[in-house]
Amino acid sequence: MTKNLRVKSSEYIDETNRISFKFNGKTYHGFKGDTLASALLANDVHLVGRSFKYHRPRGIMTSGSEEPNAIVQINPGTNRTEPNVRATEVEIYDGLEASSQNCWPSVEFDIGGINNFLSPFFPAGFYYKTFMWPASFWKKYEFFIRHSAGLGKSPTSSDPDIYDHRNIHCDVLVVGAGIAGILAAKNAAKNNFKTFLVDEKNQLGGSTIFENNEFNKIDNKTPSEWLKKEIEELKNIKNLEIKTRTSVAAYHQYNYLLARENLTDHLEAKDKTNKIRQRLLKIRAKKVILATGALERPLIFNNNDRPGIMLSSAIKKYSEFYGVACGSKNVFFTNNDSAYESALSLYNKGINVEAIIDIRDQSESKIVKKIKEAGIKIYWSHSIVDTAGYKRLNSVSIMKLSNDFTSVTGSKISISCDCLGVAGGWTPAVHLYTQSGSKLKFDEEKEVFLPNQNTSTQISVGSCDGDFKIDEIIKNLNQKLKDNLNIKETDLDNIKVEIDQENSKRNIWLLPSDKPLGKTKPFVDYQNDATAKDIKLALREGFRSIEHVKRYTTTGMGTDQGKLGNMHALGIIADTAGVKMGELGTTTFRPPYTPLTFGTIVGRNVGKFFDIFRRTPMNDWHVQNKAEFENVGQWKRAWYYPNNGETMHQAVQRESKAARESAGILDASTLGKIDIQGSDASEFLNRVYTNAWSKLAIGKCRYGLMLNEDGMVYDDGVTTRLGENHYIMTTTTGGAANVLGKLEDYLQTEWPELDVYLTSVTDHYATASLCGPNSKKIIKKIIPDLDLSDENFPHMSFKEANIGHIQCRIMRISFTGEHSYEINVQASYGKDLWEKCMEAGKEFNITPYGTETMHLLRAEKGFIIVGQDTDGTMTPIDLQMDWIVSKKKYDFIGKRSLYRSDTMREDRKQLVGLLTDDPNIVLEEGAQIVSELNQNPVEMLGHVTSSYFSPNLNKSIALAVVRGGKDMIGKKLFIPMKNKNINVTVANPVFYDEKNERLNA
Amino acid sequence: MFLINCPYCGERDQQEFKAGGEAHIERPKQPTELSDDEWAEYLFMRKNIKGVQFERWNHAHGCRKWFNMVRDTSNDEIKAIYKMGEKPPTQ
Structure with a gap:
């Protein structure tokens, strides 16, 4: 039977609300208000996980988000499962299941534990050193490394939950609702600042809320009582929004912060459905007040990682807040007075405290006297040299410290215990502060890194700014609020604080043992199993930068991101290398402060x-x-229209034939359309296209090619002159937005003197493209009064007309080589237009065709598609489109680049046609082209860019770019494929109707 | 994520903007007069300063206007913003 370590009712635990949950398959009970960690501890369960490298048994170490060991998988095997969750942050609910990670077959018996006995063979950099040779073995190594890497398991089915984002703009954001945060938020809001207060816990008050120590008083009340009254008052303050269970993950520049609000993780499954699980708060604050508190440090001594060894402050929180004793025989090990507060808390609740081991030689504070009076044995100037107990601590061995603290002397005393609280001092939580880009400075007196140089409009208050005593916190907070928020009076002016705390401390970053360092295991980073030995080894091997030592030893790289061990790592490096900690600096703290799920992001x-x-x-x-x-950019475009179970190939062959034999219709609405107006519109087009525009008559259309300044083809399309100062330009579907952006750029920055206005009208018009020898007859039917003769309405011209009451713009232009019209109407009439064309075309068997047929038809004509036949390295000359490059114009975008030595090389890749010797073989797009088959290595001459089976020519055709291809017409080349070589002949890229006779058919 | 003070619209989030590279590189008025090297200098060569840098920005998802920014690339402090065609601040 398991022990019940629930000691005394706590106001934060609802003992009338009993909750059952499972851990590693076994059912346990806790109460509403418990975390998974507190409930397990109440059931005397300490062993919850295995360490990453050596698979050493590990227990709950902390009570918060800094937890390195108690990392569990929540609700394993379900679609709501979540790996790498800290048991100290999980609020229990009925039906919760959790399991240990990184152990097999179980946390009690873990095969990987053998690594612990092999640990002399796993020094820092083990992987880097071992798996380097022989190089050919890497594939074998990789299998095993991948198998043993990683912590939890990701869910395998889709996430059933809903996630949300919210934008927040506020005057003052206060991060952390401990005593400093609460007082800051209260005073900011009272002074008419729109204030937002967030805290990661489900309860406001931080650690002061359970501070019942008789030696500290605020206005003659215990800090706990006093703060509860303050929190009560927050409810009546306007301008203040409070979010609990909300963890700030990232602090970016310009006071932009991301926080995760947790809404349903603490609820039973039945209450989670149809609710938002987590909300990402995107906060832009005018001022940020960081009140992120401080984290207690452990101490670094031999075998300091056994289940049952915890932070002293965590023991106090479990006792005061959750009413749980973490052990029945407790020992504390400390370098300051904090452990005495925890010991007193246990003592007051009648829990046995065996001894306190203090590395200092004395302390005169009231609380120490009280502990002495209580008869608890204090070992001054002693250090723990070893601990025992594999799955649970059962004793510690202590020895007296030498005068210089580098060794231990005298006889070894063994103290039997099942729980050890370690107190190594407090580290300000400056993670968010540094994320914002602000800089830290090492405080020699306090021996911590403190905020120093703010880059944003921000202040740090409370213990994250190095104020560890309540009187200091209130005094300094008051001044900072007045200075930074421009407040004259605050309600902090008249608070009376009495405190005890002498607060002397003695930092020894690595405590000595009676054994040589090489025979000990003093863990610095628990999760990654990095020991002080590893850090010293890295230094011996020549690593000096803290960032390099971090990566080589993996110190500070786990899910806890070194929240506990970083200072020790720095201290040990500084001591070993003989430098000051301030000179060493810290590693970079990166977001997120605590992990975020993808769902929230x-x-x-x-x-x-x-x-x-x-x-x-x-x-x-x-x-x-x-x-x-098919997707083209963001557009959904009709690809092909299969009839009665046709394959894509069959449908495209049918559509292509129909378009050339009678009539086809294409939805071309997605083409980019830019309305260009202004008295300099013609001059503008002259500058952006390669060809000349000044002489284009009103009512005529012209194809244009646009280059980048580097001479490479950027976009193409037909532009129509609607009036003296009015054009409409079409662009490629995918390029529309970029073309507009580029044109605006030139207009605004290079040619501001031009009177030109650009407006995107892509979405304003719907376009049906009608082609084929019968297209004219169909237009005649729907617009009987329009003169369609070649004289009145020739190829490359434009007419305005009405289809019934619908106004339309009709361009006689062709991308298929057939007699063809593009009809543009107001977008809302698009479907109506399409249906009218289909109705009128019925007698000609009008065939709707999609993008695939469009591609095939234009390839038969050798028309390029920018982005398919070009890739940003093709000039118009490479495309054999010299005819469109004006020789007369003085300048246009990209012109000068066409005369660079590189763009003028004869052996550039040029666009050509390819015909397969076997007309039935269709080449693969992207296939490489060579001129020699039996050569190795062989030069790649180019590749296939477009390839189809042409039903109109009854043979395979392809476009390709080939080095020096322009002069290779008729030459035999080869396309080596996996199982065969394909023989091809270079051809003119225009395969069909070379004389363009069909345009006027 | 910057907060950028568009000279036409006021303070907006960075995601509304597009960066457009180094500022004050004028397109040569007579490209044909330039040697390959001179043209290449205009076309390809850009500074990448750690420190104060003059940049072009575009309020792409807003007013679509281009403007100039002086930014310290070492800490992303925006030191000045001014319209196209205006003289860069000297200090």
């Missing part, structure tokens, strides 16, 4: 909300007619 942007998508006005028709869609 992505919020509602999951599933169909993952990315924005755009649909054309004709989309419903495409869906009804069973089109398959």
Whole structure:
């Protein structure tokens, strides 16, 4: 039967609300208000995990987010499972299940524990040193390393929960609701600052809320009583929003902070459904007040990691706040007065304290006297040299410290115990402070790193700024609030504080043992099993920078990010290398302060909300007619329209033939459209396109090619002159936004003198492209009064017309090589237009075709697609499009680059056609092209950019870029594939209707 | 995440903006007169300063206006913002 270590009712634990939960398959009971850690400790369970490298048994060490050992998997095997959760932060609820990580088959019997006995063979840098040779063995090593790496298990099915984001703008953000944070928030809000107060715990008050020590008084009350009254008063203050269970994960520049608000993790499964689980708060604050508190440090001595060894402050919290005794025979080991407070808390509750081992030679504070009076044995100037007990501490061995603290002397005393509280002093929690870019300075007197140089509008208050005593906290907080918030009076002015604490301390970063260091295991980073030995080894091997030592030894790299051990690591390095800690600096603390789930980060942007998508006005028709869609940029475009179970190939062959033989219709609404107006519009086009625009008559269209300043093709499309000072430009579907951005850039920054206005009208128009020998007849049917003769409406011209009451712009332009029209109407009439065309085209068997057929038809004509046949390294000359580059114009974007020695090389890759010797073989796009088969290595001449089976030519065709290809027409080349070599012949890229006769057919 | 004071719209979050590289590199008025080296200097060569840097920014998801920024790249402090065509601050 397990022991019950619940000692005395606590107001924070609801003993009428009994909760049952499972840990490692076994059922336990706790109460509402317990964390998983406090409930396990009440059941006398300390062993909760195995360490990462040596698989040593580990127990609960702390009571908060700094926990390095009690890392558990929550609700294993379910879709809500979460790995690497700190048991000290999990609030229990009925039905909660948790299990240990990093152990197999169980935490009680872990095969990996053998690593502990092999530990002499696993020094720092073991992996770096061992798996380097022989190089060919890496694949074998990798299998085992991957198998043993990582901590918990990720869920394998999708997350059932909802996550949310919220933007918050406030005048003052206060991080941490301990005594300093509460008083700061209260005074800020009272002075009309819109204030936001967050704390990671479910309860306000920090550690002061259970500070019942008789030697400290605020206005003659215990700190706990006094603070409760203050918290009560917060409820009536306007301008103040308080969030508990909210952990600030990141503090970015310009006071932009990310916090995770936890809403349902403490609820039973039935109460979690249809609620937001976590909310990411994106906070932009005018001022930030950091009141993040301080973390207690352990002490570094031999075998300081056994289950049952805990932080002294955690023992106090479990006793005072949760009403749990962590052991029945308690011993404390300390370098300051904090441990005496914990001991007194246990003593007052009738829990046995065996002894206190203090490395100092004395302390005269009231609390120490009280402990002496209570008859608790204090061993001054003593240190623990070893501990015993594999899965639970059962004794500690102590010896007297030598005068210089570097060794121990005298006889060894063994003290039997089941719980050891260690108190190594307090480290300000400056993680968020440094994340903001602000700089720390080492305080020689306090021996801690403190905020020094603020880069944002921020202040640090309370113990995170090095004020550890309540009187200091209140006094300094008061002054900082007045200075930084411009407040004249605060309610802190007249507070009377009495404190005890002599607060002397003696820091010894690495405590000596009677054994040589090499035979001991003094852990610095518990989670990563980095010991003081490893740090010293790294220094012996020549590492000097703290950042290098961190990476080599993995100190400070676990999920706790070195919250406990970092100062010791620095201290040991400083002592060993003989430098000052201040000169050494700290490692960089990076976000998140505590881990965030992916769900919280992505919020509602999951599933169909993952990315924005755009649909054309004709989309419903495409869906009804069973089109398959493809993504082009953010657009969903009809890809092909399979009839009665056709494959993609069959559908595309049918669509392609129909478009050339009778009539086809394409939804071209996605093409980018930019409305260009202004008296300098023609000059502007002259500068941005390679060809000349000044002489384009009103009502005419022209194809344009746009380059980057480096001479490479950037975009293309047809631009139509609608009026004297009015053009409409079309761009590629994917390039629309970038083209507009680029044109705006030139207009605003290089040519501000030009009178030109650009407006994106892509979404304003729907476009149906009608092509084929019968397209003219169909237009005639829907717009009977429009003169469609070649004289009145020739190729590359534009007309305005009405289809019934719908106004439309019609361009006679062609991307297929067929007689073709592009009809643009106001977007809301798009579907109507499409249906009218389908109706009118019925007698000609009008065939809707998708992007795939469009690609095939234009490839038959050798028309390029920017981004498919070009890749940012192709000039118009490379594309054999010299005809579009004006020789007369003085300048246009990219012109000068066409005369650079590199762009003028004859052996650049050039666009050509390829025909396979076997007309039935369709090449793979991207396939490499060579001129020699039996050569190794062989030069890659280029690659296939577009490839199709042309139903109109009844053979395979391809476009390719080939080094010096322009002069290779008729030459035989080879395409080596995995199982075969394909013979091809270089050809003119225009495969179909070379004389463009069909445009006017 | 910066808070950028667009000279046309006021303070907005960085995600509304696009960075546009080094500022005050004027496109040559007569590119054809330039040697390959001179053109390459304009086309490719950009400074990457640790410290105070002059940059172009665009309020891409706002007013679409380009403007200049003086930023200390070592700590991301925005020291000045001014419109296109205006003289850079001397200090």
